[in-house]
Amino acid sequence: MDSAMATVNGIRMHYRHAGDGPPVVLLHGWPQTSYCWHKIFDDLAATHTVIAPDLRGYGLTDKPRDGYDKRTMASDVSELVRGLGFERVSVVGHDRGGRVAHRWALDRPDEIDRFAVLDIIPTREMWRRMTADTARGYWHWLFHLQPDLPELLAGQNIAAYLGYFFERWTYQRQGLEAADEYIKAFSAPGALRAGFDDYRASFPTDAEHDDADAGRKLTIPVLALWGATGLLGQLPTLEIWRDYAENVTGSAIAECGHFLAEEQPSIVVDHLKRFLG
Numbered sequence: 235m236d237s238a239m240a241t242v243n244g245i246r247m248h249y250r251h252a253g254d255g256p257p258v259v260l261l262h263g264w265p266q267t268s269y270c271w272h273k274i275f276d277d278l279a280a281t282h283t284v285i286a287p288d289l290r291g292y293g294l295t296d297k298p299r300d301g302y303d304k305r306t307m308a309s310d311v312s313e314l315v316r317g318l319g320f321e322r323v324s325v326v327g328h329d330r331g332g333r334v335a336h337r338w339a340l341d342r343p344d345e346i347d348r349f350a351v352l353d354i355i356p357t358r359e360m361w362r363r364m365t366a367d368t369a370r371g372y373w374h375w376l377f378h379l380q381p382d383l384p385e386l387l388a389g390q391n392i393a394a395y396l397g398y399f400f401e402r403w404t405y406q407r408q409g410l411e412a413a414d415e416y417i418k419a420f421s422a423p424g425a426l427r428a429g430f431d432d433y434r435a436s437f438p439t440d441a442e443h444d445d446a447d448a449g450r451k452l453t454i455p456v457l458a459l460w461g462a463t464g465l466l467g468q469l470p471t472l473e474i475w476r477d478y479a480e481n482v483t484g485s486a487i488a489e490c491g492h493f494l495a496e497e498q499p500s501i502v503v504d505h506l507k508r509f510l511g
Contacts, residue, residue: 263329
């Protein structure tokens with residue numbers, strides 16, 4: 235696995251890459267970086283060209299004060315892969331990266347062959363289903379939307395704040411031994427704020443973009459995977475995605491929480507290899 239920097243969309247973007255063959259782009263979520271794919275990266279690189287960027291505001295990528303709407307973040311990644319010489323790619327998105335990938339597929343359908351989404355439902359559906367019960371599980375969405383306060387409180391002890399999610403969102407807790415890597419990344423100047431800005435863009439900006447595309451379905455193959463013991467284990471995830479895409483397959487992964495590629499890497503890579511071909 236090699237590491238490189240590229241200038242895209244006015245920012246410096248860090249990415250990891252390896253392999254040869256059909257290109258697949260891996261997009262991480264919060265509170266992580268592109269390192270989250272380390273357990274499946276080499277397996278995928280045996281048959282594919284694998285590109286895993288740090289999204290805008292994350293890891294070693296720049297952390298500007300704006301541009302965290304998913305349309306702009308998708309444009310960042312689009313410029314990266316086109317700069318590397320690829321016109322069409324498959325995309326795997328986990329958590330916030332899945333939301334970037336979904337917007338990318340909606341805005342630039344000619345650039346995406348296949349879309350695997352890990353442990354999320356569409357953002358628009360999240361807001362529509364924000365009842366008292368779901369808010370208990372997704373309270374951090376509403377907290378992270380607030381200006382300044384999350385930085386003030388979480389910034390007092392970044393390790394404890396992120397550690398709360400790593401502990402609560404996992405089933406295979408020994409699978410997330412990389413927690414220190416993410417705590418270090420979010421301790422960098424601007425990183426905590428940038429991660430919260432990713433959430434702040436969800437409403438109203440991302441919501442307005444999603445509402446404008448209400449009723450549009452992706453026509454590319456979609457694979458939805460989620461942790462059976464996580465928050466999505468309580469939702470009809472496949473049925474939800476079938477309202478947003480015409481060709482959806484997928485399943486829950488047993489004994490797994492939110493961090494699929496680290497908790498159950500062998501199962502995840504098997505699913506992805508079959509899907510990507």
